[in-house]
Amino acid sequence: MMVPWQSVPAETLTNLIEHFVLREGTDYGEQEVSFAEKVEQVREQLKSGDAVIVYSELHETVDIRRQRDLRP
Template sequence: MQIPWQSLEPDTLDTLIEHFVLREGTDYGEEEVSLTDKVADVRAQLASGEAIIVYSELHETVNIVLKNEYVPE
């Protein structure tokens, strides 16, 4: 089930995005990207509709995914 990002409290949304960004692991690029920049990028993707927040009733988890990659359960 999709959860509109606008329906979340700002602190909750910030925490969700930070946890999502921190799960991705180590950067292997030539330049490190700060947590602040990563969070801003994900927030922009949510605002543009490129990414969405989804809740899995089956797994009882919340995740952020690209909209074009989302497959409903």
């Protein structure tokens, strides 16, 4: 189930994004991107709809996923 990012309390949203960035381990190429910049990039992706917050009732977990990676 998708959860609107606007419905998540600000502190919780920040914690969720930070956790996502820390475990993502994405290679950003030759340019180093700071942790704060990565967090802001994910926040902007949520705002634009490129990323979504997904809650799994089965596993009782919350995750951030790219919209394009979700099954139709």
